[in-house]
Amino acid sequence: MVAAANEIIGPEDPLFRRIRRGHLGRDNRIQRNAYYLNGEPDQHASVDLERLTTAEQSAEHSTKPGAGVGVLLAGSAISLGLSVRHDPQPDWRPHSLIEVITSKQQCVLLAEATEVLITPNA
Amino acid sequence: MTAETLYSMDTKSVEVAPPEETASGSVYLWPGDSSSPPAGALTFAGDPQQPTYSFFPLQAVYGSGRRGWLRQARVDLAGLRSLVENWDTYGGHPPTEMALASAGALLDYIEWALGVVTRERTQPYFVGPLPNGGVTIEWRNGPEQLGIDVEPTGQFGYILVEETPAGRRFREEATAPWPEITDLLARTLTQR
Numbered sequence: 179m180v181a182a183a184n185e186i187i188g189p190e191d192p193l194f195r196r197i198r199r200g201h202l203g204r205d206n207r208i209q210r211n212a213y214y215l216n217g218e219p220d221q222h223a224s225v226d227l228e229r230l231t232t233a234e235q236s237a238e239h240s241t242k243p244g245a246g247v248g249v250l251l252a253g254s255a256i257s258l259g260l261s262v263r264h265d266p267q268p269d270w271r272p273h274s275l276i277e278v279i280t281s282k283q284q285c286v287l288l289a290e291a292t293e294v295l296i297t298p299n300a
Numbered sequence: 301m302t303a304e305t306l307y308s309m310d311t312k313s314v315e316v317a318p319p320e321e322t323a324s325g326s327v328y329l330w331p332g333d334s335s336s337p338p339a340g341a342l343t344f345a346g347d348p349q350q351p352t353y354s355f356f357p358l359q360a361v362y363g364s365g366r367r368g369w370l371r372q373a374r375v376d377l378a379g380l381r382s383l384v385e386n387w388d389t390y391g392g393h394p395p396t397e398m399a400l401a402s403a404g405a406l407l408d409y410i411e412w413a414l415g416v417v418t419r420e421r422t423q424p425y426f427v428g429p430l431p432n433g434g435v436t437i438e439w440r441n442g443p444e445q446l447g448i449d450v451e452p453t454g455q456f457g458y459i460l461v462e463e464t465p466a467g468r469r470f471r472e473e474a475t476a477p478w479p480e481i482t483d484l485l486a487r488t489l490t491q492r
Binding site: 196198200201203204209210211214215216217218220224240241242245281282283286 | 380383386387388389390391425426428429430431432433434436438445447449451452459461470472474
């Protein structure tokens, strides 16, 4: 069996990032902690490639109920000097990565570029 | 001079986070266990081998001068106690007692020191969790943004976003001493 080739992700490709209530400010905007891991910028931030899934499926793929979904264009990350690549997992083909996020500044700008699609309720 | 000789509270234990080998910084002094707020900040500066210490008592401000600007922030902070392991589905830890207490102490200090001057601007724009067990608090004043990250150990870091004629300028530090944090807050919140 031949594995499907990885997708090429272009600047116009929308990406989904799972979010929780703790990632939203009072005005429902996504905050920079949505792109943190272990207290530091998430160097390899997991996202889902929109053309391989839906926002609802992306939310449901969470290991906990109540997840929300934010969307940003890959170009928003690329314009910050970050790379975006398809990283399919055995059980989840849409999985992709934004790399390599190293600064809080990049987290601020990524958060500003991300819009809430599905509001988390937990 | 050691931290203990500067610290005169009636307590059997004083927990002092060891300062890093930097020329200046601050550590927090905790009465008893870390579930209680810090008693104060011990700042140090100068020669790392023979630093000059000064003690800043935070307890003096508890319960004084509360004008309600930070009521919602305190509610938000208390709400973070309900978070559980893996709260963000990416393995995030809930905030530590140390982080919550340090964040609370920072709110107390800011309200006490700046509340009269900055009034509603004293209110944080955002109080949220960090996935390492820390807490983040963000203040905004017009286009200026100051995000303070409180680490699980109670130490502070920050990101400052400023608007300049040349465009947005970002400045960030993974760790910063208490005097630098409070100075940044004072400058950010008092700018018109």
